[in-house]
Amino acid sequence: MLDVTKKEKTVFICNVCGYQSLKWLGRCPDCGLWESLQEERSRPAAGSRRSVREVQPCSLTEVEEQDDDRSATGIGELDRVLGGGIVPGSVILLGGDPGIGKSTLILQMLSALAKKQGKVLYVSGEESARQIRIRARRLSALHQDIFLATENAVETIVAMTRDMRPGIVAIDSIQTMSCEDFSSAPGSVSQVRESAARLVELAKRDAVSVVLVGHVTKEGILAGPRVLEHMVDTVLSFEGDRSQSFRIVRTVKNRFGSTNEIGVFEMKSEGLIEVENPSEIFLAERPFDAAGSVVLPSVEGTRPILVEVQALVSPTSLGTARRTAIGADSHRLALLCAVLEKKAGMDLYGHDIFLNIAGGVRIDEPALDLGVICALASSMTEKVVAADTVVCGEVGLAGEVRGSVHMDMRLNEAERLGFRRFVMPGSSSDRLSRKPKIEVIGVATIQEALKTVLV
Numbered sequence: 001m002l003d004v005t006k007k008e009k010t011v012f013i014c015n016v017c018g019y020q021s022l023k024w025l026g027r028c029p030d031c032g033l034w035e036s037l038q039e040e041r042s043r044p045a046a047g048s049r050r051s052v053r054e055v056q057p058c059s060l061t062e063v064e065e066q067d068d069d070r071s072a073t074g075i076g077e078l079d080r081v082l083g084g085g086i087v088p089g090s091v092i093l094l095g096g097d098p099g100i101g102k103s104t105l106i107l108q109m110l111s112a113l114a115k116k117q118g119k120v121l122y123v124s125g126e127e128s129a130r131q132i133r134i135r136a137r138r139l140s141a142l143h144q145d146i147f148l149a150t151e152n153a154v155e156t157i158v159a160m161t162r163d164m165r166p167g168i169v170a171i172d173s174i175q176t177m178s179c180e181d182f183s184s185a186p187g188s189v190s191q192v193r194e195s196a197a198r199l200v201e202l203a204k205r206d207a208v209s210v211v212l213v214g215h216v217t218k219e220g221i222l223a224g225p226r227v228l229e230h231m232v233d234t235v236l237s238f239e240g241d242r243s244q245s246f247r248i249v250r251t252v253k254n255r256f257g258s259t260n261e262i263g264v265f266e267m268k269s270e271g272l273i274e275v276e277n278p279s280e281i282f283l284a285e286r287p288f289d290a291a292g293s294v295v296l297p298s299v300e301g302t303r304p305i306l307v308e309v310q311a312l313v314s315p316t317s318l319g320t321a322r323r324t325a326i327g328a329d330s331h332r333l334a335l336l337c338a339v340l341e342k343k344a345g346m347d348l349y350g351h352d353i354f355l356n357i358a359g360g361v362r363i364d365e366p367a368l369d370l371g372v373i374c375a376l377a378s379s380m381t382e383k384v385v386a387a388d389t390v391v392c393g394e395v396g397l398a399g400e401v402r403g404s405v406h407m408d409m410r411l412n413e414a415e416r417l418g419f420r421r422f423v424m425p426g427s428s429s430d431r432l433s434r435k436p437k438i439e440v441i442g443v444a445t446i447q448e449a450l451k452t453v454l455v
C-alpha cells in the first residue's frame with residue numbers, strides 16, 4: 001500500500017509570514033503582501049511521526065537554577081541593547097540591510113568575547129576564510145581563539161559545535177544554511193525555519209549562545225517567516241543610512257532585557273566605533289535659526305537622545321499633495337497634519353509635506369508629536385523655533401498636549417547640552433522632581449505651544 005505520509009507535495013509558502021497555500025496566489029491573504037508566495041516541496045514534519053515519550057512534569061522550585069551570568073562583550077553600545085550582555089544559551093537574531101555592517105559587528109563582538117572567555121566559533125556561508133581574515137585584520141580583530149568554518153550544512157555545524165564547545169557560535173547568515181534532509185533551496189522559508197529550529201535546539205541543550213545573522217527583504221522585514229522572530233530570544237535590528245556613517249542597533253525583542261534600547265556606532269575603516277554621546281552627534285550639523293527645524297528630546301529605552309526633526313511644507317505642483325515621513329511614522333504625520341489644520345487653522349491643503357529625523361534615526365515615540373507640530377508650523381509660516389529650545393509632548397486629536405513619561409531624564413539631557421528653554425506638557429512640568437536649571441514652559445494645547453515657540 002502506498003504510504004501517503006511519506007509523499008512529497010507542492011505547497012506555496014509566504015516568505016514573510018509563513019502562510020501556506022496549496023495553490024499559487026498573487027497576494028498573501030494573511031499579511032497582504034504581493035508576490036510573496038514561493039513554491040516549495042514539503043514533507044510531513046518529523047514531529048508527526050515521533051513516538052510518544054514519557055515526560056514527567058516537575059515542580060518549578062525543583063528546577064536547577066542556572067547562573068544568570070551574562071557575558072558582557074565589552075562593547076558598551078552592544079551590551080546596552082542586549083540588556084547587559086549575552087545570556088548563556090540564548091539565541092540572538094541580528095537583522096539588517098545588505099552591506100550595512102552585520103558581519104563587521106559580529107566579528108568585532110567575537111573578537112571581544114574571544115579575548116575575555118576563550119574559544120568562539122564563526123560560521124560563514126557567504127564569504128571565504130581569506131575574505132574574513134582580511135576583514136579581521138582591518139578591524140584589528142585577529143585572535144587565535146576565533147575559530148572559523150565556511151560551511152552551509154546545519155548538521156555539520158551542530159556536530160562541530162558539540163565537539164568544540166565554544167562559548168558562542170555566530171552563523172552568517174541563516175539564509176545560506178540548509179538541512180540536508182530538507183529538499184528546498186537555502187533561503188526558502190522552510191529551510192530557514194528548520195535550520196533556525198535546529199540551532200535553537202543546540203543553544204538550549206548545550207547552553208551555547210547562538211547569534212544568527214539575518215537578511216532583510218526589500219520591504220524592510222527580516223527575510224524568512226515571522227516565526228523566526230518568535231523562535232529566538234533576542235531580535236536586534238541593524239539600521240542606518242548607508243550613505244552616512246552612523247549605524248544604529250535597536251532591540252526589537254528581548255526576553256532578557258528591555259526593548260526600544262538603541263546602540264549607536266560610527267562606521268569607520270577600522271570598524272564600528274561606539275558613539276557614547278549620540279545627541280551631540282545627531283545635532284552636530286544642525287542649521288541654526290532655520291524654519292522647520294526643531295530639537296526633540298526622545299527617550300530610547302533607558303537613554304535620552306536629542307534629535308533634530310526637519311519639516312518642509314511647500315506648495316504642491318502635482319494634483320495630489322505628498323506626505324512623506326523619513327524616520328517617523330507616516331500615519332502619525334497624517335494625523336498631526338489633520339490636527340494642525342483643524343485646531344490651529346493652518347491650511348496645509350495643496351502643500352507637499354516632508355518630515356525627516358536627521359542622522360538616519362527612527363523615532364516612534366508619541367512624545368515627539370508636539371515637536372513635529374512645531375516643525376510643520378514653523379516651515380509653513382517661515383517663522384523660526386529658537387535654536388536653544390527643545391519641545392516635547394504627545395498631542396491628542398482635540399489639539400491638547402498630553403503628559404509624557406521620563407520628563408526628568410529628557411530635561412537632564414537638554415540641560416547637559418546647553419539648551420535654555422524646554423517646552424513641555426503642563427501636567428509634566430508640574431510633576432518634575434527637581435527645580436529645573438533652564439526655563440521650563442508648560443503648555444496645555446498646541447495653539448499655546450505655537451504661540452510660545454514661533455517667533
Ligand SMILES: Nc1ncnc2c1ncn2[C@@H]1O[C@H](COP(=O)(O)OP(=O)(O)OP(=O)(O)O)[C@@H](O)[C@H]1O
Nearest residue numbers: 096097098099100101102103104105267268269270
Ligand atoms: N575599508 C573600509 N573602510 C570603511 N568602511 C568600510 C571598509 N570596508 C567596508 N566598509 C564598510 O563595511 C560595510 C560592509 O560591512 P559588512 O560586510 O559587515 O556588511 P554586511 O551587513 O555583513 O553585508 P552583507 O549583507 O553583504 O553580508 C560597507 O558598507 C562599508 O560601509
Ligand SMILES: [Mg+2]
Nearest residue numbers: 102103126172
Ligand atoms: Mg556579511
